[in-house]
Amino acid sequence: MPNPNPVAGTSQEELLALYLKGADDDVCRLQDLLDQAQDDPARWSESVALMRETVHNVKGQGSSFGYPLMTRVGDSLSRMLKRLEGPDPNSLKLIAAHIKRCARSWTTTSKAAAASSARSWPGV
Secondary structure, three states, rough: OOOOOOOOOOOHHHHHHHHHHHHHHHHHHHHHHHHHHHHHHHHHHHHHHHHHHHHHHHHHHHHHHHHHHHHHHHHHHHHHHHHOOOOHHHHHHHHHHHHHHHHHHHHHHHHHHHHHOOOOOOOO
16 A cells, blocks of 8 residues: 655755756746746736746745745735736746745755755654
8 A cells, every 4th residue: 555645764965856857947937927927917817826836835845844045935926826816027027036036045055955954843
């Protein structure tokens, strides 16, 4: 019978590596979705819905793995995405600014994680 919890028995270092890879992918995906929304306004609603899903992961996992800055930036972007009504230039600029901040936060996060990968972190 397969293990219902795929991370059971996984070391902290392995979980951290999974988080780091996943968060990097999420930040890249947010940028890709913004590019999609800018290139094809007809897909605005779809792009925003997918950004909301992605940013939900960013903010939740940031807390779980002890990276509150990722959580704060993700929460801010999440709240903003809920209020958007259409692909106007100001909305696109605000999303771009948040994603840029996520990317900067992510750079800080991943450098800190690499420097302290042997340390314990909350949530595990």
